[in-house]
Amino acid sequence: MVLSVPQRGNIFLVVVVCLLAVGICAPFSGHDLQRVMQIAIGLCAVLYGLSVAPAVSLVDRPTALGLTLIIGLGLVSSALAHQPVWALIEVALFVSCAAITLAFALLRRHGGESLDRVLILIVVLLCLIKSIQYLYAGALAFTSGERTLDPDLLLSGFSNKRFYGQFQTFTLPLLALPLLMPTVSRVWRGGVLALLCVWWLIAISGGTRGTWLGMSAAGLVLAVLGPVGRRWLGWQLAAVLGGLVLYWLAFTLLAQYLGFETTKDAGDRLTTTLSGREAIWWQAWHMLVEHPWLGFGPMHFADIANEIAAHPHQAILQWASEWGVPSALCVAVLAWRAGWATWGLLRRRMLCAARVDLLRLCLFAALVAALVQSMVDGVIVMPNSQVWLALVVGWLMALHVWQAPATAALPPAWFAWRVLSVLAVGLLVGVALRDVPHIKHAQQAYLSGEGRHLQPRFWAQGVIAR
Structure with a gap:
């Protein structure tokens, strides 16, 4: 068949x-x-x-030629690398x-357009499952008999809470789509808003500053786009406020009432420190200066051992130091062309309320947030x-x-x-x-x-x- x-x-x-x-x-x-x-x-x-x-x-x-050039430069850089395989x-x-x-x-x-509904349903279900896991872990923590509460221990499925935060950076913008659609019922809209509040609760308790930075940048970009972008930002701010209230109720009010001591509070993450990134950024910079044309070879930041990380937590430095400056410039040009074309399309169709246009806006917000986060995260x-x-x-x-x-x-x-x-x-x-x-x-x-x-x-x- x-x-x-x-x-x-x-x-x-x-x-x-x-x-x-x-x-x-x-x-x-x-x-x-x-x-x-x-x-x-x-x-x-x-x-x-x-x-x-x-x-x-x-x-x-131009995009096809750019991709061909990137792959070609990558193959040449690999052939000259210390560990070609x-x-x-x-x-x-x-x-x-x-x-x-x-x-x-x-x-x-x-x-066709029917898959757009499937995509959002998948995002909602995945976020719902992760939210239930988080709330269940929280209930177990409050009833375990321990007097110390660590919000990081409530996160599961990822080996590092920053990786969890990256997943949230992609899904937080998409969860707002049902809230933008005028045809969605009040019950469905209320359920999605509640889920978005819990999703922001997890983002706040996880303390991934890259997620906060990426979502802030996406909010600023969409606010400039037009009224629909500002509506998206309004729903996100409402959900952030709901997440903050839930965080205060759970980790401050309830924890104090039950006599729990909360460690790794989200407020402790509100700093401007680089958490050791300056050392790996310098390593990537020195690699770039030493081999500017073809880099040290793809993945070869990990070939120079250090005590912090096997990648520099900065997308531009990583690509330039490993693949070379010409390849990094090519990637940047392709990303700029694609982003500018999408920006222009969003501007032209900003007054449209069709599902496809609203989805395009949410996807663009997710892309902007992820790219901004890639400047400080992997x-x-x-x-x-x-x-x-x-x-x-x-x-x-x-x-x-x-x-x-x-x-x-x-x-x-x-x-x-x-x-x-x-x-x-x-x-x-x-x-x-x-x-x-x-x-x-x-x-x-x-x-x-x-x-x-x-x-x-x-x-x-x-x-x-x-």
Whole structure:
């Protein structure tokens, strides 16, 4: 039996949602499991891409040339790197993320507007599950008999609370969509607002300053866009206020009434310190100065061991120091072109209240927030964040309205991309089969040696220098 294109898309979407749910909602989840889930999603994306050929090009010619240049420079940099295999793995990861992006774009193009409702429903369900997990953990903490309350222990599914915060950076803007739609019932709107308040409660208690910074930047950008953007900001501010009230009720009023001492209070995170980032930023800067043209090689910040992290927590410095300044400039130009085109489309359709226009606005807010957070955090490194970044970009690509007529897809270019994506995902699958059976032993060996704590990059123990 031959499946139709929509049926293939439905299978791809169901599998991806299941993989995302396992990677995010499973209590035993963490960085390594999420990386395996990402590789599996990349494999599904490539298989879906092999079964669906676009009638028109998904990107314009400058974007295609820019991506070709980035991949080409990455391959040359990898060949000259100290550890070429790990460098190629990073290039393969970039290609895999591009394949996931294109798969989501194809999925939305063939599935139509009905998939927009499915996307928001998925976001709501994932956030609802995580909120229930958080509230259940809080109830257990208050009834455990312990007199110390640590909000960080209420977070589950991520190996670091900053990674949880990155997930919230992508989903907080999208949760506001039902609140913007005039056709949504009061009951549904009230339920979504309550969920958004709890989601902000978790963001506040988690104390991820990058999430606060990213959402603040997104709010400023959308406020400038027009009335719908200001409505989005109004709902977010209302939810922030609700989250602050819930935080005060739970971690101050109730905790004091029951005699609990709260550690790691969210107010303690309201500082301007860089939390050690200045040291790794300097390391990336020195790498950039020493090898400006091709960098040290993709992933090779992790080849120079330090006591803080295996990546510099700054997207521009990371790309320039590892891939080279020309590649970083190319990435920046492509990101600016795409962002400016989306900004112009949002401005032209700001007075429209159609679901697709409101979704485009929320996706753009998520993208802005994530890119701002990537200036101080590892958004472009963590596996779950990479998948969500690919989803947001891919959906925006599918929703984009081109001013010029779309050009037909070139069969040779599409064939070359298919070959490259198959090779990239094949390499990642091979690495997973090679490393996963020995991950725990490798982590224990690292911690019993010179390592003080795990430094995530590709795997949770991401220092390739050891």
